Amino acid sequence: MVGGGQLARMTHQAAISLGVPLRVLARDPGESAAQVSADVRIGDERSLDDLRAFAKDCDVLTWDHEHVPQELVRALEEAGTACRPGSGALLHAQDKLVMRERLTSFGVPCPAFARVPSDAPPAFLEAFAREHGLPLVLKATRGGYDGKGVWVLDALDRDAAELVDRLLGEGVDLLVEEHVAFRRELAALVARSPYGQGAAYPIVETVQRDGICHEVISPAPGLDDDTAAEAQRLALDIAEHLGVTGLLAVELFQTDSGLVVNELAMRPHNSGHWTIEGARTSQFEQHVRAVLDLPLGSTEATAPHVVMVNVLGGDDPDVYSRYVHVMAHDPGVRVHMYGKQVRPGRKIGHVTALGDDLDEVRERARHAADYLRWGPALKEGA
Template sequence: MTHEAGIPLGLKFKLLSDTPQDSAAQVVGDVVVGDHRDLDTLRAFARGCDVITFDHEHVPIEHLRALEADGIPVRPGPDALVHAQDKGVMRERLDAIGAPCPRHRIVADPADAAAFAEEVGGFPVILKTVRGGYDGKGVWFVRSQAEAEAPFKAGVPVLAEEKVDFVRELAANIVRSPHGQAVAYPVVESRQVDGVCDTVIAPAPGLGAELSGQAQELALRIARELGVVGHLAVELFETTDGRILVNELAMRPHNSGHWTQDGAVTSQFANHVRAVLDLPLGDPRPRAPWTVMCNVLGGDYPDMYQGYLHCMARDPQLKIHMYGKDVKPGRKVGHVNTFGDDLDDVLERARHAADYLRGTITE
């Protein structure tokens, strides 16, 4: 989708891909299949590139520093990206800049996790491996010391966080360029099912202007303080007492911003491309009063193409975005966007299309 956003600008992309079957490898013309964890592979790939950017946060920081030493611009740079790679580093830095976060600390073992629970008012608490988690993986909802054993088996540090009493999850998406220009998209509501993003509503319904402005300002401040270049998603909790707390950071185009492909004047992908090339950023304003994104998860029907006829005929305004992935139960294989003036109608259209493509409904 980032490649698609660069086509109107006449940009040429070179892709380092784990396998030829990866989504971007199916559409980018110049593909190198290799391991992003191997420095020699990265260096060979980077030759001739004007700038390097990412669709995930897992390239080793020391390798990125080596590329920068070779004179290759890396955006976001390693000093910023480490905060998306390591939750412990992220929390320490957010504390230092005064960003509101759940109470937390690194814990050494299940007994230490139990001690933390006592510090924050008792179980349950949340335990997270500091690296490698996403879509609910690497995250445990722990009700007792006995349940706290599993996270420590991964052999990486474990971050304990208080269980936040929240009303809903929000996301503030912003884009920042090397020379400091930044734009902020409307704050969205993100609805999760089994730890996986299911639905995003833009803008977040019923979110007051003051709290929305606080979320946007917080995301812009985090981007500035951490030196982020490109897209930054700040996932937030809206608490029952009317505050916002930072949950996670992502420094790349993000699921909570997929609605912008069809619902904003300039998508997150187009603005990410502009930012990493230090071009002027585009207008982030919404095109319609409401836009809803629903993820399409794999189900019982591996050939989702057969569902297009029904979905497109039922809703000519529907936008379907599929990723070219093999369909597996529960796997994100695409998303749909709907937009309009009536939120209930927009929600129903998006939910129906996503469910029909998955095969959970048949009419």
């Protein structure tokens, strides 16, 4: 697995059970997965030499993130390395413009979008706004994550013009999209193997804060069966059309007029962390099974309601001193820490609660995550 973040860390945990040796390419031995894995190679995923050396003797290469340059993945494939997902699929998780063009070509509902030409953007954006209204959503076609690379323009004023000029001046390729008036955000997580087997997890609701996934509720509360099935079908169709092998996470807007696709990711995804305890097969094991072309595991839920809340860093770096409270307060809550240095607002872990009563489960997960972030200050602040 190329990339040493928390996704590789949790994939390693799953691979251990399967008896599958997972090699990790990390830039630094201190990275989340590098801290816990036996077979870590230090290198840069933007270097073909490093990738080649890393891939030697690996049966299959897979990715912890989308940021491996497309041309390097193609070079590896041309040299005979099995890359899953492959470059052709991966491109759609790397380039938002390519993704939009492709998805709309086979009828997947997307927001209205257009490439921002590098000349005369003010007139262009004004024309787009006349047709689709304000606000507009400006996106870097490549390289964004967790809200980075996305700007909501409430007005086409001087600030907006300056931002666009600056980005284009820096050589950033831009895409503009209509702002979708959604009721809520959902996510569909599916797996697809080279053999063509597909498996779909229950559809979840995701709650974002400041562009970062904050909370995931499985299944999405009150979602009707038809819409849930439609979302699963949409994700399985996209996986098949794009030839995805491994996991595909489809972030969706639920609107008054139906589902609209927001983003794609082709790897284990934050919206699927709940599956570690909440589904018979975790997304991490599922990804390993899919990329190795093993039969896929059951996606059945283990409880009526499962809630995952991300743990963000607070001001006090010693998060472990707050374990005692969280564990004593709720012996059933599951804590996952990523071994990352605490920085305010940084994702450093997640917690999962599950049970029969959604409100209670949600409160338990939120309390644990908030306490791990803020400690005793929580009581005063919240």
